[in-house]
Amino acid sequence: MLSTKKIKFDFWTIITILVILVFALFLIYPLLTLFVNGFRDTESGVFTIANYSRFFSKRYYFSALLNSFKLTFSVTFFAVLLGLPLAYFMSFYKIKGKTALEIMIIVSMMSPNFIGAYSWILMLGRNGIVTQFFKSVFNVDFPSIYGFPGMLLVFSLKLYPFIYMYVSGALKKIDVALSEAAESLGCHGIKKIFTVIMPLVTPTVIAGALLVFMNCMADFGTPALIGEGYAVMPTMVYSEFVGESGGSANFAASMATIMVLITTTFFLVQKWYVNTKSFTMSSVRPIKPEKPRGIGSVLMHAYIYIIAGLSVIPQCVVIWTSFRKTHMQIFVDGYSFKSYRDVFGKAVSSISNTYVYGFAAILIIIVIGMLVAYLSVRRKSWLTNLIDTTAMFPYIIPGSVLGITLLLAFNKGAIVLSGTAAIIIISLVIRRMAYTLRSSSAILYQISPSMEEAAISLGDSPSKSFFKVTAKMMMPGVLSGAILSWITLINELSSSVMLYTARTRTMSVAIYNEVVRASYGTAAALASILTLTTIVSLLVFFKVSGSKDVTM
Incomplete structure (x- = not known):
């Protein structure tokens, strides 16, 4: 005789069921719909792999995926290049104005990407402030903000704070005894950084890099505003889904499915790496920042101030231009509301x-x-x-x-x-x-x-x-x-x-x-x-x- 265990329908059992139903309706069901539509023919509705064959066989579409990888990997590299030394300097040394600098960095991180793109258009666009200045004063054509270089600039300055915040948190957990032990064995300076500090924070760097990668891969606003001829997956999916001529919701669904598979794969690989390589650190004596000296102090402060200043330029430019006079949508001399x-x-x-x-x-x-x-x-x-x-x-x-x-x-x-x-x-x-x-x-x-x-x-x-x-x-x-x-x-x-x-x-x-x-x-x-x-x-x-x- 089979025994059955009765389910006790208490408050939390009911909540569990309701939560499952909500997620099933508004997350699982839409994702399954996306997957199914990616295999449907636009005209007949029959199941087919034609949408995926079209994507991978036509260079116009497949190049958008390659462009996305090129952009996201480049942005991730430069974000790490900017954020990692910044986190090290701010954690190990006493930096003047540290609180204000951190707030500037956080504000730049939390503001939307497309506002950064828009503000750089105001500065370095074809009629931008900086562009016109160099043209009128030096008769020099300033490099264009549009295309791959512009997106690399905007994304790198927008997303490096993820690396900075994550690595700063990890550095605060390092016990000073590790650093002292390394120095007692003759490990100093750059050698100590790469043999002691970096291995400890590498899992955290990878986690922050994934966030940079995800944000760059998923962003629509920046490529839409300054990408121009440089097509990436989010803009391609958008144009295909809402296109008035030649657009196909089913083809867009197949491209969207590819994006989900890519981001999921990178997430799982990162999670596996962090789970296998990470370890617990107990900071009994956290590292105390020391005062920098000499030319190193000057260079360090200059680096930090320049990076933080460039980070908040978009917000400052936006606020300033909001008070400029306009005539027929064009900025003119003077200010107004x-x-x-x-x-x-x-x-x-x-x-x-x-x-x-x-x-x-x-x-x-x-x-x-x-x-x-x-x-x-x-x-x-x-x-x-x-x-x-x-x-x-x-x-x-x-x-x-x-x-x-x-x-x-x-x-x-x-x-x-x-x-x-x-x-x-x-x-x-x-x-x-x-x-x-x-x-x-x-x-x-x-x-x-x-x-x-x-x-x-x-x-x-x-x-x-x-x-x-x-x-x-x-x-x-x-x-x-x-x-x-x-x-x-x-x-x-x-x-x-x-x-x-x-x-x-x-x-x-x-x-x-x-x-x-x-x-x-x-x-x-x-x-x-x-x-x-x-x-x-x-x-x-x-x-x-x-x-x-x-x-x-």
């Missing part, structure tokens, strides 16, 4: 949509993040581990791909969401939950289960003890992660540009549209509002978390 008046006259809905959708998404993220974190930490099982992994998976999915998956899944059938605010909010929740989920899990590990057990022993149900005790104690960590989720979602462009309509346009989409129309004044005003929101949100994060570190 005309661009802001235009923005609050014709783009106020984009501003309100950004905040409304953002607040709606962040509330959902907080609720789901707390529940999933509790399931993965307190109620460990293969199922809850699977839920936790599934919740983190969208972090490696390019935004444009996520937008396509949602459109393919909810454009027809029983649930039609395309063209609504709901589909944008869903994309923001799915894409930006990772920060809140990780911070919720981290804070939960620091809370003893005995607190919750005490509440249950006094008569509270498990669900009531969670809301009365655990949830309240989790809130500081949850809020710090939620603020980071908020910053990234209000700056989201890659998925929103695939999903928006005239009624649901957000600030990031409006900025992109204004730049494409060469309406740089209103674009600068909108970008300044978005930048100011990002800075204020970061200051709130620092206050809530009590830290100046932004880590993932």
Whole structure:
């Protein structure tokens, strides 16, 4: 006789089932729809591999993949080249103005990529400030910001802070005894760095490099604004999906599937490497920064100030140009508030949509993040581990791909969401939950289960003890992660540009549209509002978390 174990339908079992249903409907089902559509013929709907054959057989399409690899690997190399020495200098030496420099670096990291591209257009575009200066004063044609070199510059200056933040965190965990032991054995200077320090932080460098790689591979705004003839996968997928002539949703789905497979492969390889090569460091005596001396101090400070200065130039240029006078969308001499008046006259809905959708998404993220974190930490099982992994998976999915998956899944059938605010909010929740989920899990590990057990022993149900005790104690960590989720979602462009309509346009989409129309004044005003929101949100994060570190 077979015995069956009855499932106990308590509060957390019901929550587990609901979370599974939500992820199945809004993540697994859209991804399966994307995969299936990639194998469908556009005209007949029959299953075929023609879409993939077309991609790999035609150089026009396959070259976009090669271009993406060339760009992402180059950007990752230069990001490491910039961020690694910066982290070393800032960690091992007393740098004047360190706090201000770190805030500048973090602000540049959290601002959207496409604003950086737009600001460099204002400076180094065909009619840019720097371009015109060199042309009029020295009669020299300054190198163009468009194409591969421009994207390499913009991405490298935008993404090196990931390397800096990760490596800085790892260096803080190194015990000074290791350095002293190396020196006692005659290992000094550069030799000590490469034989002692670098092996310790290499897994962290790899983790940061993956983030750089993912961000560069997935970004749509920068290549769309300054890529011009240099086609990459996100712009190719976008043009194929929304193209008025020759476009094919099924062919775009096959390219999007290829992007998902690439990012997933790199993520799994990185995870395997880190798991096999990483180790735990206990910093009993953390390294104390020493005062640099001589010419080394001058060169070190010059390097740091130049890199940090170049990082915040985009934000400064955007804010400055937002106050310049414009006539027929062209900047003229003088300053005015005309661009802001235009923005609050014709783009106020984009501003309100950004905040409304953002607040709606962040509330959902907080609720789901707390529940999933509790399931993965307190109620460990293969199922809850699977839920936790599934919740983190969208972090490696390019935004444009996520937008396509949602459109393919909810454009027809029983649930039609395309063209609504709901589909944008869903994309923001799915894409930006990772920060809140990780911070919720981290804070939960620091809370003893005995607190919750005490509440249950006094008569509270498990669900009531969670809301009365655990949830309240989790809130500081949850809020710090939620603020980071908020910053990234209000700056989201890659998925929103695939999903928006005239009624649901957000600030990031409006900025992109204004730049494409060469309406740089209103674009600068909108970008300044978005930048100011990002800075204020970061200051709130620092206050809530009590830290100046932004880590993932």
